[in-house]
Amino acid sequence: MRLEDKNREYKSLKKAIGNKANHRDLAETCVCFANGQGGAIIIGIEDKQDAPPAVQKIKQEDINALVKSLRQLTDGVSIISSELITHANGGAYFILNIQPSTRVIATTSSGKVFIRISDNCYPVGSDELTNLAAEKTAFQWEIITAQKIKLGDADPQKVKNLISDLRNSEKVSDFIKEKTEDEILAFYQLLSPEGFLTNLGVLWLGRSAQIARLSYPVTVQYIVYNDREEKIRKKEWHFHLHSPKELLLAIEKEAVELTYSAELPDGLFRKNMRQYAREVVRELLVNAMAHKKYTISGDIFIEVYPDRLKITSPGSLPLGVNSRNILHERQRRNPHLIQLMSDLSLMEGEGSGYDLVYEKLARDAKPMPEIESDFTKVSVSVFSKTMNPEVVSILDYIDKHYTLTQKEYITLGIIAAHKKMPATQLASHLQLSQDDRTRTWLGTLLEKEILVSQGEKKGTQYLLNPKLFEQARLNITPSLKTMESYKLEALIKEDLKYNGKSSMSDIKKRMKEVPEADIQKAIYKLVADEDVAASGGKKFRVYELVKKK
Template sequence: MSPFESSNIDFKSLKKVVGPKSDLKSLSETCVSFANAQGGLIVVGVEDGKLEPPVDQKIEQDVVNKTISRLRDLTDSVGIVNPEIITHENGGQYFKFIIHPSTRTIATTSTGKVFVRVTDNCVPVSGEELTNLAAEKSAFQWELVSIGKVKLKDADINQVTYFVEQIQNSKFVSDFIKEKSNEEILEFYQLINQEGFLTNLGVIWLGKANQRARLSYPLTVQYIVYNDFEEKIRKKDWHFHLHNPKELLIEIEKEAVELNYTTEISSGLFRKQIRNYPKEVIRELLINAIAHKRYTISGDIFIEVYPNRMVITNPGGLPLGITANNILHERHRRNPHLIQTLHDLGLMEGEGSGYDLIYEKLVREIKPLPVIESSINKTSVTVYSGVVDKEAFEILEYISQHFKLSQKEYIVLGLVASDKKILSTQLSLKLQLTTEDRLRSWMGSLLEKSILTSRGIKKGTEYLLNPTLFSQSRLNIAPTLKTIDKEQLKHLIIEYLKYNGERSKQDIHKHIKDVELNDIQKCLYVLVEEGILLPLGGRKNRTYKLAKKK
C-alpha cells in the first residue's frame, strides 16, 4: 500500500470517524470530490504518510456500518460501496471503502455543496466551474461506454493481435499483466467490457474504419501550413479513421515535414543544426492533444504551422482544476485509461502532462516557454521557433559536458541563462511555484556547484550565471552589463553625469543599454538619498545632476 495520497486514494485517521474529534462532514466532502472525478478509495485508520495502522488498533464492524450509513446521509449521488475491515500484518486494523464516480449527475453534499478531486486535494466548485464540471462528467466516463455494441470478433483482428503483442513486449508493463490471456489484457485496458463488447476506447484502438466513424466524435486531425501573410499553403487531414492513436501519431510526424526544419548556428570552428521545434516537444504536445481531447464534443485537433510558431489546438478546455498557471505541477486526467494505455505503449509519461519535459527541451535551446490558452471548448498551445541565443546556448552546452544535472536544474539554468539574471520572484512565477521552499528544491545544486551565484536577500534575491566559471571555460562570450553589480552601476552613472552634465534616466539608459531601466531607476533613487545626485523637474521630465560637494 502506497503511503501517499493521490488523485484516487485518501488516508484518514480513525479519529476522523470516532471520538470527540470526529468529522464525518469533511469526510463526506472527500467522498463527493471523488464521485465528481474518477472515483477513488478511502482508507480509514492509517495516518497520511504512514505505511500501516497503529499496532493495537482494532475496528468494530458497528463503527464501519455507522460510518457508511452516515456518509450516505450526508451525500447525494455518491456511490459508497465495498466497505471492508483489513487486518495488517502488524496486527493493527483499518477499514476501506470505494467511491464510484457519478456518471450522469453532479454529486453534492446534503447541504448542496460541490467538490472535485484535484491531485490529492478536495477542491470546492461553484459558479462558472459548475458548468465545466457538468461538461466534464460525460468526458470522465466516455472511455468505458459501449454504444455501438461491437463484438470483439467483429473488430479488426490485425489491430487486436498487434495491440496485445505491443503490450507483451513493452518494458513499461509488469509480468503480471503480460501473463494474462488476450481477452484479459484487453479487459484490463478497458478496451472491452465484461459482456465482450468494445468500449469507445476499444473502438479507437481495435475498431475498423467504419466502426470508428460511428463514434459520436471520433479522433480527427488537420495539419495546416501558413506563409508570412498567414495564407494557407498546405493542408493535410486525417478524417477517414484508418489509424489507431499510435499509428495516427506516426503518420502525423511523417507528414509534418515543416516541423523538422532546422536553424544553423556557428559554434567555434563548427556549425550546429538546431531544430526549430525539438522532436520531444512535438511528440509530447501531439500526445497531449490526443490524450486530453474531450471526446464528447465536436471538433478536430488542429496543428497550425506559421513561419515563427506552431499552434496545436484540441477540443475541450483543460481538465477541471488545471490552468495555464499550474500545468507544470498538477496531475489530473480526463481520459485516464487512454493515458494509461499510451504510457504502457511507451508513448507518454504515466503521470502528469509531460510539461516538465517540454520546459526542459525548450529552455536547453533557449527558446520561449509555451503559451497556453484554454476555454470551455478548446485548449491551444503555442510554441515559438525563436532565435537561439548563441551565447546562452554555448553556456548550456558547456555545462552539460562538465556537470550532471537533474531535469529541474536544467530548467532553472536555462531560464537564468536566457535572462542573464532573474529575481527569485520572477523565477518562481515562470516555474509556477508558490513558496520559496519549493524554489530551493528546483535550484538543487546549482549554487553549490558554483554554476549560478545569487545576490540580495528574500524577495530581492537575484540569480545569475557565475562569471568565474565561464571565464575558465574559454568560451568566446562577450561581457554584458546586465549582470553588473549595483555598486559598479552607481559608479558608471556618476561617471556618465560627470562628463555629460544634467541628464534624464532615459539618456543614462541609452548610454548603458544592457542594464534594465528599472535597475537604473533604483540606483538613481539610492544616489539621490545618499546626496550624491540632485533630482530636477517633475516626475515625467525629471533629470539628474551631480550634487556640489560641500
C-alpha cells in the same frame, strides 16, 4: 513526513469523532474526492506526521457511526471504510476510501459541489457544472460498447499488430505479456466482459466503417502558412483510416516542416538545432489525441507558421487544470487511452508530458508554451526561435559536465534565457504560488555554482555564474543585464560624472540593456550612501554626483 496530495488527505481524530467532530467538513472532502479521481482520508494521523499518537484508541462502533453520518450528508458518493488499523507505535487509526463517481456529480446533502485540485478542495460554481458533467461523460466514453462489435469482426491485422507491440514493449510487465490475447485486450479496456469492443477498442482495432460510426469521427488538419499567414500547404488525416499509432506515425512522416533546423553559432563553429524538438512535437501531438474529448465534435488542427507551431484540439483542459498550473496538476481524461499509449512508448506517463515539453524548450533556451483553453478547445503554441542563441552553447556545456534533474533543467533554462531573473518572476514562470517553493526547483544549481544569487529574500535575483563562461571558453559578448550591483553603481557614478544632472529616465535611456528596476535600485542606494544627490519634486527629480571634499 507524509504529505497530502490529490488522492490523500489526513484528518485529526478530533475532526471525525467526539464533541469537536465536524462531519460536514469531512462530507465536503468526500465529495471532493468523488468528483475527482477518488482518494483516501486517513483519520487519526495529522498532516505532515508519520504516525498516530501512541496512546490513541478508536472504537469500531464510532467508525461505523461516522460512515453512516457521512453517507447521510452526501449524495452520489461511495464510501468504503477500512478495518481499525494499529500502527507499530501502538496508536490506532483508520482509512475512508472514496470511489470516483463516474456517472453522476457528487454533492453534499445541501447541494454543494466540490472538486479536488492538488491537495485542496474547491467549490464548483454553477458556470463550471457543465464542464464537470462533460468530464464524467468523457470518462465513460472509452468503455461504452455502443456498436456491439465482437472481436472476430475487428480488423485482424490491427489486433495482431497491437498484441505484438504490447508484448515487445519494455513498459509492459511480464505478468501482462503472459496473458492470452483476449485477456490483454480486456486489461487495456479494449474488450468488455461480454466480449464486445469498447469505443476505445473500436478506435484501435476496428475496421474503417466501424470507426467512422463512433460518436464523432475526427480529422487531423495540417496547415502551413507563409509570412503573410496565407495557406501554402494543407494535408488531412482521418481517424477512421488509421489506428492512433498509425495516425501519429503518418503525421510525423509527412509533416516535414516540423523537422526543419536552424544554424546557431557554437564558438568557432556552427551547430544545427531543430526548430521544434522531436520530443516536443511528439508529446503535443499525442496530448491532442489522448486528452481530446471524444464526446464532442471538432477536428484537431496542426498549424505551422514561420515562427511558431500551434496545435488545437476539441474540448477544454481537464477540470482543475489551467495554463497557470499545468506544470504541476495531474488530472486524467481518457485514462485507458493514456495508459495504452504510454505502455506502447508513444507518450510520457500520465501528467509527465508537459514536464518533458518544458524541459526540452528550456534546454534550447526557447519560450515556454503558450496555452489557451475554453470550453470548446485547447490550443498550445511553441516557438521556433531561441530567445538567446548564445546561451544554448553554455547550456550544452552544462549538460556535458553536470548531472541535473528535470526540475533543475527547466529552472536553469528559464533563468539562462532571460540572463537574470528575480525570485518572484522565477516563481511565476514555474507556476508556483509561493517564492519559497522555488527551492526544490533550484535544487543543487546554487550548490554546484551553476547559478549565483544576488540580493536577499524578495530582492533575490538569480543569474548564470560568469565563471562558467570562462570554463567553457566560449566567445560570448558580455551583457550589462547580468552586471553585479556594485559594478552598476560605479557605472552610474561614471555616467553622472560626464553627463551632469540627469533624471531617472535620462539615465535609463543611456543604459538601455540594464533592467530599469536594477537602475532604480542602484540609484536609490547611491542616494542613501550620499554618493549621489537628488533634487527637485517627484515628477522633475534629477540626480547628480556628490563632489567629495
